[in-house]
Amino acid sequence: MYQTNRGYALCSLKRIQKVFSCQNRLNPINRSFSQNSWLYKQKLTVEEELVIPERHRKSKVPKTVEEVAKEYSKFYENYYGSTRWPQLFNSLKAPSRYSCLMNKYSSIDEKLSIPDSFKELNLEKFPFKSLDCFQISNDLGGYSFPRPEKNDSTGLLTHYLLDAGSVLATEALDVQPGEHILDMCASPGGKSLCILQRMGGIIGGHLTCNEPSATRRKTLGRVMAEYIPKNFGVEITITGEEGWKFLYFGLDRYDKVLVDAPCSSDRHILHDASELKLWTPSRTKNLAKRQFALLQSALKVVKPGGIIVYSTCTLSELENDEIIERTLKKSKVPFEVIHEDWSFGEKTKHGWICLPDTANGFGPLYFAKLKKLE
Numbered sequence: 449m450y451q452t453n454r455g456y457a458l459c460s461l462k463r464i465q466k467v468f469s470c471q472n473r474l475n476p477i478n479r480s481f482s483q484n485s486w487l488y489k490q491k492l493t494v495e496e497e498l499v500i501p502e503r504h505r506k507s508k509v510p511k512t513v514e515e516v517a518k519e520y521s522k523f524y525e526n527y528y529g530s531t532r533w534p535q536l537f538n539s540l541k542a543p544s545r546y547s548c549l550m551n552k553y554s555s556i557d558e559k560l561s562i563p564d565s566f567k568e569l570n571l572e573k574f575p576f577k578s579l580d581c582f583q584i585s586n587d588l589g590g591y592s593f594p595r596p597e598k599n600d601s602t603g604l605l606t607h608y609l610l611d612a613g614s615v616l617a618t619e620a621l622d623v624q625p626g627e628h629i630l631d632m633c634a635s636p637g638g639k640s641l642c643i644l645q646r647m648g649g650i651i652g653g654h655l656t657c658n659e660p661s662a663t664r665r666k667t668l669g670r671v672m673a674e675y676i677p678k679n680f681g682v683e684i685t686i687t688g689e690e691g692w693k694f695l696y697f698g699l700d701r702y703d704k705v706l707v708d709a710p711c712s713s714d715r716h717i718l719h720d721a722s723e724l725k726l727w728t729p730s731r732t733k734n735l736a737k738r739q740f741a742l743l744q745s746a747l748k749v750v751k752p753g754g755i756i757v758y759s760t761c762t763l764s765e766l767e768n769d770e771i772i773e774r775t776l777k778k779s780k781v782p783f784e785v786i787h788e789d790w791s792f793g794e795k796t797k798h799g800w801i802c803l804p805d806t807a808n809g810f811g812p813l814y815f816a817k818l819k820k821l822e
């Protein structure tokens with residue numbers, strides 16, 4: 449009965465709930481019905497139909513973390529294949545690997561000064577343009593760099609630790625001094641700092657760092673205060689809007705937009721059982737809807753000829769190349785995808801991805817570079 453008439457039953461139930469709520473609104477005192485009334489009969493019919501046989505009832509027992517982990521692995525094995533997935537999974541489970549972004553504004557003359565505490569480290573410089581970023585060449589993961597220190601003369605922190613893939617994504621923005629850039633999803637501010645390292649030296653330029661969460665916006669403000677001088681030549685504005693709303697504040701305004709979208713954050717959830725327990729395949733689909741809206745907004749607010757970098761720290765194809773694919777199919781704003789090769793990571797259909805099994809422990813970090821057509 450449940451299986452064959454389920455559609456009818458749910459439909460009738462909805463109709464009855466509507467009538468009930470209507471009745472209750474109109475006459476809140478009289479909430480009972482005569483046993484002969486049509487409503488009473490209908491209610492009985494529906495309740496009878498909704499007696500669900502035991503074998504069809506959905507289990508209310510929450511899944512164990514082991515069950516979710518199994519489902520998670522199956523989901524990604526379908527995409528990465530049974531040969532690559534186990535090695536990729538193990539590399540994601542390994543401790544996160546950090547690179548070290550040196551803060552050129554922490555010293556008075558804006559020259560690279562490596563703290564004394566780094567002397568024993570086997571540092572290797574990344575070939576990034578216009579900023580100084582290092583990895584420890586024999587590091588197998590974990591927090592191996594010393595904690596940032598305040599420079600005696602400026603009071604600003606000496607360095608910031610982040611995934612090297614994040615620095616690479618900002619390299620794709622090709623930041624030039626004097627530009628007006630929007631970092632649409634900015635907290636805690638690692639990528640904003642990378643952008644600012646490339647903007648200094650010349651008076652002018654504007655970075656808008658946006659973060660809708662009040663708590664995370666506070667962190668963003670603290671990071672800016674700890675790393676960037678007060679009398680900095682580049683204007684920095686911190687805003688708290690939903691990224692998709694930017695299109696209502698004016699079109700064609702920014703030279704560049706970074707959309708570092710909220711995403712499934714796979715490495716983070718694999719290191720936290722309570723987060724992993726919340727994972728479902730539909731979560732990645734819901735995030736994809738949000739990411740698509742953010743990218744639409746970015747396309748509208750960037751100037752014609754301007755660049756957008758869309759990035760995530762997830763493995764999910766739905767949140768990476770699929771977003772670009774959908775945008776190519778549906779966007780009313782004309783744009784092209786720019787394909788470039790980068791110093792580490794691998795090519796995808798529309799962008800580039802750093803995955804820890806092949807990117808020396810860094811990642812996941814996906815990005816795609818789009819250019820709005822004139």
Ligand SMILES: C[S@@+](CC[C@H](N)C(=O)[O-])C[C@H]1O[C@@H](n2cnc3c(N)ncnc32)[C@H](O)[C@@H]1O
Pocket residue numbers: 614632633634635636637638639640658659660661664689690691692708709710711742
């Ligand atoms: C991946 S994190 C950004 C990391 C940051 N770019 C960095 O490098 O330090 C994504 C951020 O987007 C924010 N966010 C969530 N929903 C948003 C929305 N609708 N519009 C803009 N940002 C959003 C989250 O609060 C989160 O801080």
